[in-house]
Amino acid sequence: MDEESQLLLYVSALKRCPSLRFQSFHRTVSTSKEAPTETSTETPTETPTEVLFSEIRGIPDSLKRNLTDRGFSRTTPVQGRVIQEVLPDNENAVVQAKTGTGKTLAFLLVAIKDMLKGKPSLHSKKIHSVILSPTRELALQIFEEAKKLTPGTGIKTTFTIGGNSKMSESNSIRKGFANILIATPGRINDHLTNPEVRNALSVNSFVLDEADRLMDMGFADTIKDIHRDVARPFTRRLCFSATMPPKVSDVFEAILGNKIKIVNCLDPNEPPTHERVPQFVVKTELDSLFHDSLALLQELSQQPSPRIIVFLPTIGMADFLADLFQSQLDIPCYALHSRLATGERRRITDKFRRAPKGILFATDVVARGMDFPNISQVVQIFSPSAVDDYIHRIGRTGRAGKSGESYLVVPKQEQYFLRSLSELPIQDYSVDGLSDEEIIKYNKNMQDISSDMRIQTLKTLYAAKSQIFEDRSQTKNSNELVLKLFGLEDEPAAKQDLMSSTYVRNIINKSSRMPDRKNRGYRQTSFKQSFRGNKPYKRQFDF
Numbered sequence: 001m002d003e004e005s006q007l008l009l010y011v012s013a014l015k016r017c018p019s020l021r022f023q024s025f026h027r028t029v030s031t032s033k034e035a036p037t038e039t040s041t042e043t044p045t046e047t048p049t050e051v052l053f054s055e056i057r058g059i060p061d062s063l064k065r066n067l068t069d070r071g072f073s074r075t076t077p078v079q080g081r082v083i084q085e086v087l088p089d090n091e092n093a094v095v096q097a098k099t100g101t102g103k104t105l106a107f108l109l110v111a112i113k114d115m116l117k118g119k120p121s122l123h124s125k126k127i128h129s130v131i132l133s134p135t136r137e138l139a140l141q142i143f144e145e146a147k148k149l150t151p152g153t154g155i156k157t158t159f160t161i162g163g164n165s166k167m168s169e170s171n172s173i174r175k176g177f178a179n180i181l182i183a184t185p186g187r188i189n190d191h192l193t194n195p196e197v198r199n200a201l202s203v204n205s206f207v208l209d210e211a212d213r214l215m216d217m218g219f220a221d222t223i224k225d226i227h228r229d230v231a232r233p234f235t236r237r238l239c240f241s242a243t244m245p246p247k248v249s250d251v252f253e254a255i256l257g258n259k260i261k262i263v264n265c266l267d268p269n270e271p272p273t274h275e276r277v278p279q280f281v282v283k284t285e286l287d288s289l290f291h292d293s294l295a296l297l298q299e300l301s302q303q304p305s306p307r308i309i310v311f312l313p314t315i316g317m318a319d320f321l322a323d324l325f326q327s328q329l330d331i332p333c334y335a336l337h338s339r340l341a342t343g344e345r346r347r348i349t350d351k352f353r354r355a356p357k358g359i360l361f362a363t364d365v366v367a368r369g370m371d372f373p374n375i376s377q378v379v380q381i382f383s384p385s386a387v388d389d390y391i392h393r394i395g396r397t398g399r400a401g402k403s404g405e406s407y408l409v410v411p412k413q414e415q416y417f418l419r420s421l422s423e424l425p426i427q428d429y430s431v432d433g434l435s436d437e438e439i440i441k442y443n444k445n446m447q448d449i450s451s452d453m454r455i456q457t458l459k460t461l462y463a464a465k466s467q468i469f470e471d472r473s474q475t476k477n478s479n480e481l482v483l484k485l486f487g488l489e490d491e492p493a494a495k496q497d498l499m500s501s502t503y504v505r506n507i508i509n510k511s512s513r514m515p516d517r518k519n520r521g522y523r524q525t526s527f528k529q530s531f532r533g534n535k536p537y538k539r540q541f542d543f
């Protein structure tokens with residue numbers, strides 16, 4: 001079968017097989033003459049994947065010095081594969097490797113090599129590499145990585161992200177202070193309406209980090225628009241992520257065209273998460289979810305250097321639990337989400353990054369790509385929206401060969417989600433309950449939070465977790481349990497306030513109209529209305 005049909009076979013297979021992931025392919029559908037075009041389900045290639053940076057040809061001594069200064073002597077497997085299979089030529093590539101394995105440095109090395117073109121340093125006022133990130137925090141992190149990598153190369157790096165001064169960004173670009181531009185999609189798309197910015201482009205590499213997330217976040221058309229404005233015939237397109245579900249294939253086709261090299265570092269015989277990250281599940285009742293979460297965090301806080309990230313389903317929940325738990329956890333608690341101003345987000349991110357111990361209560365704004373050093377545990381309270389989210393969240397710990405642990409605290413109403421994790425090595429875990437004294441303190445802390453705040457937070461939970469309340473056989477019970485969870489069971493005014501929300505009422509009424517869950521295949525609710533009324537619900541991405 002010729003190479004062109006290999007590629008068509010591959011992309012159409014991606015569309016046909018919903019469960020297909022790149023694991024079953026490696027170095028496939030490359031239409032480059034010199035690379036093999038076999039389609040195989042074997043384990044990744046035997047190419048030696050960990051090479052010494054000092055032995056790599058094609059990167060200048062200044063770059064090698066900067067790597068040594070970072071304490072990096074040899075590549076990680078994904079870096080080794082990318083350096084040997086992607087760096088030498090100018091092909092587009094899709095690279096998949098587990099979380100925390102050094103994908104950032106891999107694509108930066110390619111971008112730098114592509115713009116230096118064999119010269120030891122660059123003297124240019126043009127943008128030669130555009131790197132897209134789904135979140136501001138990740139864009140800033142990539143920016144910091146690039147700045148540490150480029151001293152002595154003449155390469156200048158800048159970023160454009162929402163919440164940052166657009167004028168200063170535009171000046172940097174127009175005055176030629178940017179050869180590498182790291183951006184979030186919305187902001188760069190704004191800048192590209194400026195002809196002076198477009199004239200500054202001579203892009204050798206167009207990189208999508210967390211590529212599947214970028215295409216999944218409703219950005220697909222924006223990504224295509226940016227690609228149309230940024231890419232030139234000589235531009236190399238690179239897509240990187242730990243997960244690459246097939247739903248991104250049509251956008252891939254639009255961006256990657258018909259010359260794709262697939263570099264897959266996942267072993268199909270291994271789970272997609274780190275074997276170094278033991279995974280546990282705490283099964284709990286809805287009304288004791290906070291109690292059990294607090295008890296777990298108290299237990300984890302006793303270890304020598306507890307640095308924990310707790311993922312919550314909504315912004316309100318992140319703020320609420322950081323506030324509620326702080327006085328019963330003897331380590332600093334931080335809340336991070338997209339409703340904070342960019343400056344505040346940077347301050348909290350930096351503070352937690354430097355803290356010897358602490359707990360970061362966050363939404364998925366830090367679920368992907370974020371590299372906080374020495375995260376001892378990841379705790380997810382409520383189930384994530386999808387298996388990929390579960391994998392990326394876990395990937396915040398166990399990075400760069402370090403150890404870590406993962407805990408999922410899930411109420412009975414969401415334990416169906418565990419079926420989608422059945423291939424992962426998750427063990428049951430039970431926490432010791434809070435002592436009577438701690439329960440008294442907890443209840444006081446809960447009552448110290450205004451019932452308005454508790455109601456508002458509870459409403460966000462209805463919005464994000466409507467499926468918990470849709471099951472008619474459990475709705476009445478679930479409504480009572482969440483009121484108890486928020487200490488509102490004895491506050492009729494609060495119940496009244498909750499029921500005054502159109503959205504909440506619609507969910508509860510909807511469940512009364514729906515057949516019992518046992519008579520219908522469970523499906524993820526794609527709710528039609530925001531809880532602020534009958535406006536069409538636009539999935540709010542918290543980034």
Ligand SMILES: Nc1ncnc2c1ncn2[C@@H]1O[C@H](COP(=O)(O)OP(=O)(O)OP(=O)(O)O)[C@@H](O)[C@H]1O
Nearest residue numbers: 072074075076099100101102103104105369371400
């Ligand atoms: N060659 C190397 N040697 C040692 N450490 C490395 C090397 N390359 C990267 N690292 C470190 O490994 C950690 C993870 O790197 P990085 O954040 O790029 O992983 P990733 O694969 O992009 O993760 P994610 O999938 O979560 O985005 C970082 O702390 C980075 O500094």
